Amino acid sequence: MNEPVRLAKRLAEMLSCSRREAEQYIEGGWVTVDGVVVEEPQFRVLNQTIALDPDASLLALTPVTLLLHKPVGYEAGLGAAGGQALPAAQLLSAASLWPEDRSRIRPLKKHFSASELVTPLATPASGLVVFTSDWRVTRKLREDARLLEHEVLVEVGGEIKPGGLERLNRIDHGFTYRGALLPPAKVSWQSEARLRFALKGELPGQIAYMCESVGLRVEAMKRLRVGRIPMSHLPPGQWRYLLPHERF
Numbered sequence: 001m002n003e004p005v006r007l008a009k010r011l012a013e014m015l016s017c018s019r020r021e022a023e024q025y026i027e028g029g030w031v032t033v034d035g036v037v038v039e040e041p042q043f044r045v046l047n048q049t050i051a052l053d054p055d056a057s058l059l060a061l062t063p064v065t066l067l068l069h070k071p072v073g074y075e076a077g078l079g080a081a082g083g084q085a086l087p088a089a090q091l092l093s094a095a096s097l098w099p100e101d102r103s104r105i106r107p108l109k110k111h112f113s114a115s116e117l118v119t120p121l122a123t124p125a126s127g128l129v130v131f132t133s134d135w136r137v138t139r140k141l142r143e144d145a146r147l148l149e150h151e152v153l154v155e156v157g158g159e160i161k162p163g164g165l166e167r168l169n170r171i172d173h174g175f176t177y178r179g180a181l182l183p184p185a186k187v188s189w190q191s192e193a194r195l196r197f198a199l200k201g202e203l204p205g206q207i208a209y210m211c212e213s214v215g216l217r218v219e220a221m222k223r224l225r226v227g228r229i230p231m232s233h234l235p236p237g238q239w240r241y242l243l244p245h246e247r248f
Helices: 007-015 019-027 109-113 135-143 164-169 206-213
Strands: 031-033 050-052 065-070 126-132 149-158 185-191 194-200 216-226 239-241
Touching: 007 019, 007 031, 007 050, 126 135, 149 206, 164 185, 194 206, 206 216
Parallel strands: 126 216
Antiparallel strands: 031 050, 065 126, 065 239, 149 194, 149 216, 185 194
């Protein structure tokens, strides 16, 4: 053999299977070339040693959900001023998987390319964002967005107006944003310059608007929780898989 060929073609010849089945094996992470896992069916091979894992399966890949601690400065679905920010999805790779991940799932490139962002977060903010290829999670986080509580820590400057904290917590607070009356929020001081917001159906810019309405300016924000899923000890720039028993 003198000309390189696609790995999928060579594997199909080796196994006497269809080209599509060969592609499924490769994309599932079951094929090695000279001992290295290759997940691209179009990868070119010549005289390398190709092997199929004895546990290889043609079952469709199980949908996965990825929880990422987005650092400040990465774009996560809300755009970035000047277009300078890197997409948060660039942080999703096997190298940035949290070492303490307990899922026992083998990271595959398909997990990253097939997952979409379902919890946008402003570029200047940090914290928990969710990527998923599971339609059930997508439906939960999008269709039930106004029912899911987000917990956010907000660093603030300035001096709060008299009665400002009470207004932030009132059911009849009167905050109207983008033409809609905002639902009630639970707001408390965590320190002299830090507020904790627990609010449902968070809209981009909502927290800054509420703070400005009572005399405060937002200097930093970190999302700690989405629904029942906390970020916990996940370090900035790293991610983990959602565990089977975890529910938003």
